[in-house]
Amino acid sequence: MADQKEKKYAKPLPHVDEETRPWWEALQRHELYVQKCRDCGDVRYHPRAQCTSCLSPRTEWVRCSGRGKVYTFTATYQNQAPGFRESLPYIMAWVELDEGLKMLTNLVECRPEEVKIGMPVEVVYEDVTPEVTLAKFRPAR
Amino acid sequence: MSLSRKACVAGAYEHPTRFAPDKSMFQIMAESIRGALDDAGLTIKDVDGLCTTGIGMGGMGIVGFCDYLNLTPNFVDSTAIGGSSFVAHTAHAAAAIAAGLCEVCVVVYGSTAASSRFAIGTGGAGGGGDPCDQFEIPYGPTTVGAYAMIAQRHMHDYGTTPEQLAEIAVAMRLHASMNPVAKYRDPITVEDVLASRVISSPLHLLDCCIISDGGGALVITSAERARDLKKKPVYILGTGETVRHAARGQRDFLEIAAAQSGRLAFERAGVKHSDIDMAMIYDSFTITVHTTLENLGFCKRGEGGAFVSGGRLRFDGDFPINTDGGGLSSNHPGMRGIFLVIEATRQLRGECGPRQVVDCKTALVHGTGGALGTRHSGATLILSNQ
Ligand SMILES: [Zn+2]
Numbered sequence: 324m325a326d327q328k329e330k331k332y333a334k335p336l337p338h339v340d341e342e343t344r345p346w347w348e349a350l351q352r353h354e355l356y357v358q359k360c361r362d363c364g365d366v367r368y369h370p371r372a373q374c375t376s377c378l379s380p381r382t383e384w385v386r387c388s389g390r391g392k393v394y395t396f397t398a399t400y401q402n403q404a405p406g407f408r409e410s411l412p413y414i415m416a417w418v419e420l421d422e423g424l425k426m427l428t429n430l431v432e433c434r435p436e437e438v439k440i441g442m443p444v445e446v447v448y449e450d451v452t453p454e455v456t457l458a459k460f461r462p463a464r
Numbered sequence: 465m466s467l468s469r470k471a472c473v474a475g476a477y478e479h480p481t482r483f484a485p486d487k488s489m490f491q492i493m494a495e496s497i498r499g500a501l502d503d504a505g506l507t508i509k510d511v512d513g514l515c516t517t518g519i520g521m522g523g524m525g526i527v528g529f530c531d532y533l534n535l536t537p538n539f540v541d542s543t544a545i546g547g548s549s550f551v552a553h554t555a556h557a558a559a560a561i562a563a564g565l566c567e568v569c570v571v572v573y574g575s576t577a578a579s580s581r582f583a584i585g586t587g588g589a590g591g592g593g594d595p596c597d598q599f600e601i602p603y604g605p606t607t608v609g610a611y612a613m614i615a616q617r618h619m620h621d622y623g624t625t626p627e628q629l630a631e632i633a634v635a636m637r638l639h640a641s642m643n644p645v646a647k648y649r650d651p652i653t654v655e656d657v658l659a660s661r662v663i664s665s666p667l668h669l670l671d672c673c674i675i676s677d678g679g680g681a682l683v684i685t686s687a688e689r690a691r692d693l694k695k696k697p698v699y700i701l702g703t704g705e706t707v708r709h710a711a712r713g714q715r716d717f718l719e720i721a722a723a724q725s726g727r728l729a730f731e732r733a734g735v736k737h738s739d740i741d742m743a744m745i746y747d748s749f750t751i752t753v754h755t756t757l758e759n760l761g762f763c764k765r766g767e768g769g770a771f772v773s774g775g776r777l778r779f780d781g782d783f784p785i786n787t788d789g790g791g792l793s794s795n796h797p798g799m800r801g802i803f804l805v806i807e808a809t810r811q812l813r814g815e816c817g818p819r820q821v822v823d824c825k826t827a828l829v830h831g832t833g834g835a836l837g838t839r840h841s842g843a844t845l846i847l848s849n850q
Pocket residue numbers: 360361362363364365374375376377378379
């Protein structure tokens with residue numbers, strides 16, 4: 324019983340809808356994408372149906388290299404939310420992808436004192452449930 | 465059309481409670497309205513406009529509160545943009561009065577955050593159902609964490625130190641020690657702030673606002689109507705509001721809403737930075753004050769650390785702010801915007817006793833709602849007793 328309880332994923336899961344499903348499905352294949360407007364060329368993250376610069380619905384999915392740099396971060400020592408209160412401290416960061424877009428994520432496989440702004444990082448995929456995979460980042464190897 | 469001096473704050477009341485397990489949110493709001501109307505020399509029969517956020521209320525928001533107090537106003541606004549909402553309400557009330565939509569508008573707030581044991585800054589932030597939330601909630605964002613990321617980046621880019629941020633908390637506590645109703649009144653030092661535990665690096669416990677119950681209300685009316693009321697009017701000279709967010713992944717996070725709302729408020733008020741005698745700056749966290757002062761243009765970007773140091777922010781310093789002790793020491797029931805306007809009003813009336821800023825004629829108020837490191841709103845007011 325205790326084992327089963329520990330295995331249950333307690334952190335909040337995203338709501339996946341038709342607008343964002345292709346992005347989440349790509350993560351399940353361990354691929355990370357951003358979007359680019361086919362009309363004005365503006366790039367955007369997170370995914371949404373229309374370009375925010377010209378409102379065009381004509382969208383190209385651009386496969387990311389999976390590499391980027393730490394733009395900023397924080398090590399959280401207090402969070403009462405289920406799933407997080409059991410995994411303190413954890414590191415939250417804005418990572419600037421090579422594609423020029425900032426993405427909120429977690430840094431993993433490193434300790435808070437090892438993290439530096441500007442540090443190169445690479446994506447790791449965590450299959451947290453059968454339906455959801457999350458993109459997190461670790462120090463680049 | 466300029467709004468300058470068309471409307472004014474005629475009544476202001478801060479509920480003295482910091483812990484009220486015996487009261488409902490609506491009761492705190494109603495008691496606050498009574499206090500603000502008494503202060504103005506008006507009665508509930510005079511009120512024809514009402515602003516409050518509706519946050520924490522039932523599905524019909526402000527309508528449920530109107531039912532509770534049997535109000536049928538000609539103007540309602542329940543703009544809900546976080547802690548800055550009541551600063552924006554004050555601006556909206558002024559615009560409504562100038563446009564003839566109402567004549568006496570009450571702005572009101574109440575909360576029992578402390579007695580209901582609500583984790584304002586360290587619970588899971590948002591949990592909301594917006595599209596943007598889906599790309600954040602899996603990673604454990606908290607309100608304090610989102611602000612901490614701004615502090616981390618600022619320290620990296622400009623060498624801002626934890627000691628400089630701590631100076632803000634120290635000045636607020638000094639002011640709280642002179643405010644009989646402030647929740648925490650024992651003086652603290654920079655060392656105390658740095659020795660308090662880290663909540664979300666680089667922010668310590670004493671870099672964070674407190675959690676209290678509380679409430680307050682304002683009475684906004686036309687300059688004409690205010691002329692024969694009980695208190696000297698505090699005129700609304702200029703207003704500004706806007707939002708910032710991740711900007712489709714392309715945001716410069718050290719540029720915040722205050723840059724735009726502040727510029728609008730100064731332009732509309734027709735005053736200069738050097739005209740501001742004191743300011744009320746939303747202090748959810750020390751970094752909020754620091755970054756807001758830079759973005760409002762009181763110092764250059766990167767110079768905030770030096771600007772807030774050396775006692776400058778004290779009531780007797782070159783640039784007094786948050787003379788009531790702020791959210792860091794006096795009260796923070798979740799959304800603090802109304803208290804910023806209330807204390808600025810008290811300063812401009814000369815009602816602040818030992819913490820009174822000498823010769824205070826013009827004040828700036830800036831509210832921040834939400835989180836600087838994800839998305840937030842900013843609302844600025846410039847007020848004057850002249
Ligand atoms: Zn476009």
